[in-house]
Amino acid sequence: MNIGKILAVILILAAFAVGMVIGKGGQEEVAPAIVKSAGSGATYGAGFTAENNAFTLSGNSKSVAGPPMTDVVVVVQDGESIQQAVQDAEPGTTIQVMPGTYKETVYIDKDGIRLIGVILGGKRPVLDGEGELNDAILYSGNNIVVENFKITRYKGNGIMSQAGNNWEIRNNYIVDTGVYGIFPQLGQNGVVEHNVVSGIEDAAIYVGMSDNVHVAYNDVYDSVAGIEIENSRHAIVEANRVYNNTGGILAFITPGLPIKTTFDVIIRNNFVLSNNHDNFGAPGSTVAGIPAGTGILVMAADDVVIEGNIIKDNKNAGILVTDHSHAANVTIDPESDPNSDRVKILNNTMINNGYDPVTEIRAFMLTELKTGNPDIVSVGPTSDSCIVNRQQYITAGLADYGNCDFTNTASIGNYLLPPVPAREIKAEDRGKIAYLGICAGCHTYTGRMIGPPVQIIQALYMDNPQGIADYIVNPVKKRDDYPEMPPQDYLDEQTRLAVGEYMLGVKK
Amino acid sequence: MIERLLILTATTLLLWAGIASAETVDFRLSDNCPPSFEESAAGTCQLRTMYDFYDSVQGAGLGGTQTSLPPHRDGFSPQQIDLGRYLFFDPVLSRDATVSCASCHNPEQGFSDDLPRSRGIGDQEVARAAPTLWNTAFLNKFFWDAHATSLEEQVVGPLFASNEMGNSPEDLLATLSTIPAYQALFDQAYPQRKNGPIQLDEVYHSLAAFQTSLISLNSRYDRYAHGYHAALSAPEVEGLNIFRSFVARCAECHTPPLFTNQQVAVIGAPEPEGRPIDVGAQITYDAPELKAGFKVPTLRNIAQTAPYMHSGRFNNLREVVEFYNGGRGHAVPEGVDLQLHWHISSPDLTDYELDRLVDFLGTLTDESLKPEVPSQLPSGLAPVHDKPQANIVTTQKTSGDAS
Numbered sequence: 053m054n055i056g057k058i059l060a061v062i063l064i065l066a067a068f069a070v071g072m073v074i075g076k077g078g079q080e081e082v083a084p085a086i087v088k089s090a091g092s093g094a095t096y097g098a099g100f101t102a103e104n105n106a107f108t109l110s111g112n113s114k115s116v117a118g119p120p121m122t123d124v125v126v127v128v129q130d131g132e133s134i135q136q137a138v139q140d141a142e143p144g145t146t147i148q149v150m151p152g153t154y155k156e157t158v159y160i161d162k163d164g165i166r167l168i169g170v171i172l173g174g175k176r177p178v179l180d181g182e183g184e185l186n187d188a189i190l191y192s193g194n195n196i197v198v199e200n201f202k203i204t205r206y207k208g209n210g211i212m213s214q215a216g217n218n219w220e221i222r223n224n225y226i227v228d229t230g231v232y233g234i235f236p237q238l239g240q241n242g243v244v245e246h247n248v249v250s251g252i253e254d255a256a257i258y259v260g261m262s263d264n265v266h267v268a269y270n271d272v273y274d275s276v277a278g279i280e281i282e283n284s285r286h287a288i289v290e291a292n293r294v295y296n297n298t299g300g301i302l303a304f305i306t307p308g309l310p311i312k313t314t315f316d317v318i319i320r321n322n323f324v325l326s327n328n329h330d331n332f333g334a335p336g337s338t339v340a341g342i343p344a345g346t347g348i349l350v351m352a353a354d355d356v357v358i359e360g361n362i363i364k365d366n367k368n369a370g371i372l373v374t375d376h377s378h379a380a381n382v383t384i385d386p387e388s389d390p391n392s393d394r395v396k397i398l399n400n401t402m403i404n405n406g407y408d409p410v411t412e413i414r415a416f417m418l419t420e421l422k423t424g425n426p427d428i429v430s431v432g433p434t435s436d437s438c439i440v441n442r443q444q445y446i447t448a449g450l451a452d453y454g455n456c457d458f459t460n461t462a463s464i465g466n467y468l469l470p471p472v473p474a475r476e477i478k479a480e481d482r483g484k485i486a487y488l489g490i491c492a493g494c495h496t497y498t499g500r501m502i503g504p505p506v507q508i509i510q511a512l513y514m515d516n517p518q519g520i521a522d523y524i525v526n527p528v529k530k531r532d533d534y535p536e537m538p539p540q541d542y543l544d545e546q547t548r549l550a551v552g553e554y555m556l557g558v559k560k
Numbered sequence: 561m562i563e564r565l566l567i568l569t570a571t572t573l574l575l576w577a578g579i580a581s582a583e584t585v586d587f588r589l590s591d592n593c594p595p596s597f598e599e600s601a602a603g604t605c606q607l608r609t610m611y612d613f614y615d616s617v618q619g620a621g622l623g624g625t626q627t628s629l630p631p632h633r634d635g636f637s638p639q640q641i642d643l644g645r646y647l648f649f650d651p652v653l654s655r656d657a658t659v660s661c662a663s664c665h666n667p668e669q670g671f672s673d674d675l676p677r678s679r680g681i682g683d684q685e686v687a688r689a690a691p692t693l694w695n696t697a698f699l700n701k702f703f704w705d706a707h708a709t710s711l712e713e714q715v716v717g718p719l720f721a722s723n724e725m726g727n728s729p730e731d732l733l734a735t736l737s738t739i740p741a742y743q744a745l746f747d748q749a750y751p752q753r754k755n756g757p758i759q760l761d762e763v764y765h766s767l768a769a770f771q772t773s774l775i776s777l778n779s780r781y782d783r784y785a786h787g788y789h790a791a792l793s794a795p796e797v798e799g800l801n802i803f804r805s806f807v808a809r810c811a812e813c814h815t816p817p818l819f820t821n822q823q824v825a826v827i828g829a830p831e832p833e834g835r836p837i838d839v840g841a842q843i844t845y846d847a848p849e850l851k852a853g854f855k856v857p858t859l860r861n862i863a864q865t866a867p868y869m870h871s872g873r874f875n876n877l878r879e880v881v882e883f884y885n886g887g888r889g890h891a892v893p894e895g896v897d898l899q900l901h902w903h904i905s906s907p908d909l910t911d912y913e914l915d916r917l918v919d920f921l922g923t924l925t926d927e928s929l930k931p932e933v934p935s936q937l938p939s940g941l942a943p944v945h946d947k948p949q950a951n952i953v954t955t956q957k958t959s960g961d962a963s
Contacts, residue, residue, distance in 0.1 A: 139789070157801060157805075159801055161624075161625050161784070161785075161787075161789065162787065186801070186802065186805035186806065186807040186808070187801075187805045187806055187807070190801065190804065190805070192623070192624030192625040192626065193625075193626075194626075207807045208805045208806035208807040209805075209806040212806060213624070214623055214624030214625075214804055214811060214815075214816070215616065215617075215622075215623025215624035215625070215626070215627045216623075216624060217615075230806065230807075231806050231807075232806060235806070238616070238617050238622055238623040238624065238627070238815075239617065239623070240617055261617060261618075261620075261622070262617060263617055263618070306902075308823050308824070308825070308901070309821070309823065310620055310622050310815070310821040310822060310823055311617065311618050311620050311622070334902075334905060335888065336888060336900055336901070336902045336904065336905075337902045338902055381902075383826075383849045383850070383899055383901075384845070384847050384849045384850070386845060472615075474613075474614075474615075475612075475613060475614060475615050475628075477612070477613055482613075484598065484608065485608045485609070485610065485612050485613065486610065488595075488596050488597070488598055488608035488609075489596060489608055489609040489610040489611075489612070489777070489778070490610065490778060492595035492596050492929075493595060493596065493778050493926075493928035493929055494928060496595065497592075501595075502928065540788075541788060542783050542786050542787045542788025542791070543786075560592060
């Protein structure tokens with residue numbers, strides 16, 4: 053234990069000893085300022101160990117997609133189609149896109165595609181939806197990288213995913229485009245960094261139903277929500293500049309989604325400034341209920357650490373913690389816990405927040421006989437939440453907050469993982485699953501179905517599984533009384549041989 | 561009461577007539593697992609699909625193309641599944657022996673029927689449309705209003721609802737026990753109970769077992785998802801991209817690979833002309849927020865199951881996508897206050913885009929594992945699901961009048 057920490061402990065003990073503390077957490081403390089310094093206190097562990105962390109690429113950038121799977125590089129010139137290049141690409145291809153204007157939707161349903169914009173003399177490749185196209189980039193593959201694009205005038209999202217692990221979305225400039233700027237969804241292990249995102253009618257950066265996410269060094273402004281961590285776990289939001297949105301940084305559970313939890317979120321070292329924009333969210337959307345002027349919002353999320361942020365000039369409140377029942381616009385979900393538990397508010401620099409709070413917050417302050425402009429407001433039940441240096445702030449609803457027994461998260465670099473490997477399937481299982489999942493739909497052992505019985509196929513191919521593997525890629529009509537078999541060329545070579553071997557061994 | 565006795569007597573007579581012919585058939589349950597199932601060392605059937613190659617966030621079985629499936633029910637024996645198949649097609653399960661499970665869940669109609677709202681015994685109308693049974697193995701909520709949480713719990717609903725199959729637990733058991741062929745089949749499916757009397761739980765269990773064998777995961781969409789992109793035409797891929805775009809947002813609730821997220825959603829779909837609003841899941845959850853909320857249905861084999869929505873308001877998929885395009889809340893009756901789902905928006909898709917959506921929905925059809933309809937039933941009755949409901953009812957009424 054270092055000297056600073058010992059000192060802090062002694063001072064706190066002294067405060068208790070002289071009986072100046074009222075209430076469970078001591079929020080009525082009138083002792084001289086006892087400021088726990090972030091560098092001197094205990095560190096928050098959250099159960100994650102350093103060896104789980106991804107390696108650092110260069111400087112502060114993080115890599116989770118791993119190195120390119122192949123050396124193949126394809127260059128797309130202005131006037132050509134990015135989508136055509138994606139369609140022609142084998143998994144593992146790096147696609148470099150030269151400066152120019154591309155009016156298309158790019159979708160990637162394969163793995164390992166790196167879509168890299170080339171910036172020359174300040175000119176980027178521009179994806180322009182002209183107010184007509186739906187989304188700019190949409191992917192479902194693993195190990196996808198999207199870098200260096202300018203994206204504008206799409207109706208839906210700038211960059212979105214549906215599943216896919218190990219993604220990197222970096223250094224894109226996304227302006228005036230639709231519902232979400234960057235929306236990774238239902239994936240694990242991803243980085244969103246160095247992007248500039250503005251003019252978005254829902255969230256500029258929205259991480260939905262995902263695990264192990266790092267959102268850092270982004271500049272997000274003029275949107276309804278700056279950065280949202282929704283129904284996600286193990287996320288860090290750090291060193292972003294978030295300003296002039298309706299709400300700055302949000303960690304919450306949307307009820308009614310199929311993945312029901314948000315926990316283990318660290319929001320640290322961000323600039324959360326003047327998020328006072330009028331709410332222009334779509335009617336019925338969760339963010340349409342955010343009061344303008346909310347710096348950081350925690351709703352029903354657990355284990356959220358808020359540390360080292362500069363939170364300034366947010367007119368409603370610097371930090372607002374709430375449960376579902378006090379939030380506007382949310383439905384109910386018996387399978388979601390509606391409360392924000394174990395919220396940990398560490399040192400933050402808070403200046404000039406809460407100078408024009410919504411009526412509900414003003415009324416809530418009155419119930420506690422509080423006056424002044426609220427920095428931190430906590431509404432609804434919460435258990436085991438804590439705060440450091442509460443005496444610095446004007447607060448409401450923090451009576452149940454204890455004092456945190458740590459002051460920083462220095463031991464947690466990030467929650468990223470080495471590239472999450474695909475599920476390991478042994479060759480023999482590959483053959484079995486393909487046989488049962490595909491072949492069995494048309495072939496039974498003895499009986500006639502859509503295709504001939506397996507027994508007959510076995511007699512034909514005997515010791516020749518390769519023969520089956522070859523046939524199923526490019527089937528030819530053999531029997532007048534059976535329909536022609538559709539090609540199974542979507543199965544890779546290894547799986548085709550495995551299925552041939554498995555089929556020859558089937559006994560019933 | 562007298563009417564009821566009459567019907568029972570009629571049923572018994574029918575049965576006796578049937579049993580005479582059924583006795584000549586030696587019913588034997590299959591000892592092979594259905595296609596796509598692997599028999600384990602313990603003799604139970606385990607589902608294997610190409611989606612076993614993938615993972616998903618929190619194991620929830622939701623995501624994009626290459627995402628694992630949600631947790632599912634399997635592990636029944638081949639015999640239990642096959643017994644369920646006989647029961648499923650046998651009208652003897654209904655009070656007057658006129659309606660089988662398959663009457664409303666017809667394998668030729670996507671395991672649904674072609675009625676806006678299904679019809680039970682005596683041509684009685686049921687409140688809602690029959691949902692498809694394809695891929696029910698993966699579901700954790702049943703009925704449109706999500707009021708049951710297991711297949712066994714679900715089975716009880718239609719069996720004993722007075723306007724569906726109209727039976728009672730006592731009568732059902734009594735009927736089955738009088739049929740020697742069933743006694744033999746239950747003995748084969750549940751050998752551990754050593755030829756004891758048929759139990760209701762065994763009826764529910766075997767019907768559940770059969771339903772879990774109705775797997776549809778090998779559509780052209782699936783081939784695309786596994787990496788064979790030529791499986792879909794260019795217009796169909798356009799449709800897929802509209803489907804998952806954040807303008808249409810279909811995939812936010814009809815999430816792959818099952819094309820449902822199994823949640824309750826309030827979408828504000830209109831009732832058919834003249835019908836009052838159905839409050840749906842409001843009752844299940846005792847929550848006004850969920851008024852007119854219904855379970856998000858799977859879209860697999862959706863092209864086979866017209867008409868659409870909980871009460872069959874829409875005749876085809878084009879009408880359905882037009883509804884979603886019509887603007888948030890446009891079909892909610894005046895004075896009705898609904899908390900509409902946040903993804904119900906006003907996407908303003910073009911006619912061309914709506915057509916592409918319908919194209920894409922057609923790629924979700926796969927009926928390759930459709931089970932065989934038994935040519936003869938243990939009750940001796942003939943399968944009834946391939947006869948129009950109205951005809952059966954007419955016949956019954958005629959014979960009733962005559963007696």
